[in-house]
Amino acid sequence: MKQIEVSIMGQSYLLGCPDGGEERLRQAVTQVDREMCAIRDSGKLKARERIAVLAALNLAYLLTDRPPAPAATQASAEGAAPPGAGLPPPEYIDNLIQRLDHALDNDGHLI
Template identity: 60%
Template sequence: MKQMEVTIMGQSYLLGCPEGGEATLSRAVSQVDREMSAIRDAGKVKARERIAVLAALNLAYQLADGPAATTPARADENQTAPELEALIRRLDEALGHDGQLL
């Protein structure tokens, strides 16, 4: 498994990534970064941990809601919900292993 350094809300993370999965992981990281930044920029939530939880809930809701929640960025990914769920689980595991959520 390859390692890939990514940045979410200005903080760097080293994530495991299967060979050939770099573009998919980059899209997922961009989506998480956009969601978290939007919550932070709204100004109502300051704690990074709470921002991360709210972003995760928003993204999980979009995923569970199915095609009705598809955004232009997600429409081009050609991934099924189980593949996205597996990617989110891998990201959660990787972020959880460093002892800090964010």
Template identity: 60%
Template sequence: MKQIEVQIMGQSYLLGCPEGGEAQLREAVERVDVAMCKIRDANKVKARDRIAVLAALNLAFDLGQQPAAAPSPAAPAEPVATAPNGTTPDDARAAQLIQRLDQALAGDGLLL
């Protein structure tokens, strides 16, 4: 796995990057950096870990608000799978992203 160095809110991180995924990872880093700087610049939150959690939640919420790709007319719409506790795959993905961001801020520096 390739590693790339990026900056998020002025701090350097060395991230694991799958082959061929550098552009997509850099776009994700840019979204996270913009989201975190926006929260920091609003002077509402000072602690870096809280800024990261709020940014992750905002990004996950935005992701959940995006309309799903329209199914083709020939294919019936598939129901969204939910776990017994009522969570969806998007909920699980958001939780994973928050966990990865938390780990990166704790010092391992790897989001992937």
């Protein structure tokens, strides 16, 4: 297993990666970074952990809403998506933020 260094929202991470999976991992990191930066830039959240949880929820939502794509066409279809493309509507994001704030209200920790 190989290790690669990546940056998400300006923070460096050293991630384990199976041989031959570097490009897929870098694509995933780009998606997570784009999602987290979009949430941060909206100005509604400042805490990195809340941004990460909301980004994970948004990405999971997108995955459950998308029909499975054949492996050959998936890479070409995802290549040139503009930042923020495919995000849920702002009302959905606001609702998630409220639910997240409520869940974290007691001690600031999700788990």
